[in-house]
Amino acid sequence: xxxxxxxxxxxxxxxxxxxxxxxxxxxxxxxxxxxxxxxxxxxxxxxxxxxxxxxxxxxxxxxxxxxxxxxxxxxxxxxxxxxxxxxxxx
Numbered sequence: 001x002x003x004x005x006x007x008x009x010x011x012x013x014x015x016x017x018x019x020x021x022x023x024x025x026x027x028x029x030x031x032x033x034x035x036x037x038x039x040x041x042x043x044x045x046x047x048x049x050x051x052x053x054x055x056x057x058x059x060x061x062x063x064x065x066x067x068x069x070x071x072x073x074x075x076x077x078x079x080x081x082x083x084x085x086x087x088x089x090x
Contacts, residue, residue: 006040
């Protein structure tokens with residue numbers, strides 16, 4: 001499933017949920033689409049997991065070569081967002 005089609009399906013599903021009242025046809029449609037939704041969810045999970053694994057392997061290699069791949073910003077990531085109450089809001 002393409003990302004464009006996935007987004008379209010997500011938006012359609014959001015509209016169904018927001019309408020608040022589901023007909024029996026809506027329920028049947030949702031039930032019929034559930035396996036596809038679960039398949040897409042698993043695919044996205046696997047993609048994210050693969051990226052995390054890739055970053056981990058790169059960091060592990062950098063450490064083995066004597067580099068420090070982690071950067072700590074005491075005042076938060078410049079231009080980033082922080083949930084810390086002591087960091088000024090931008």
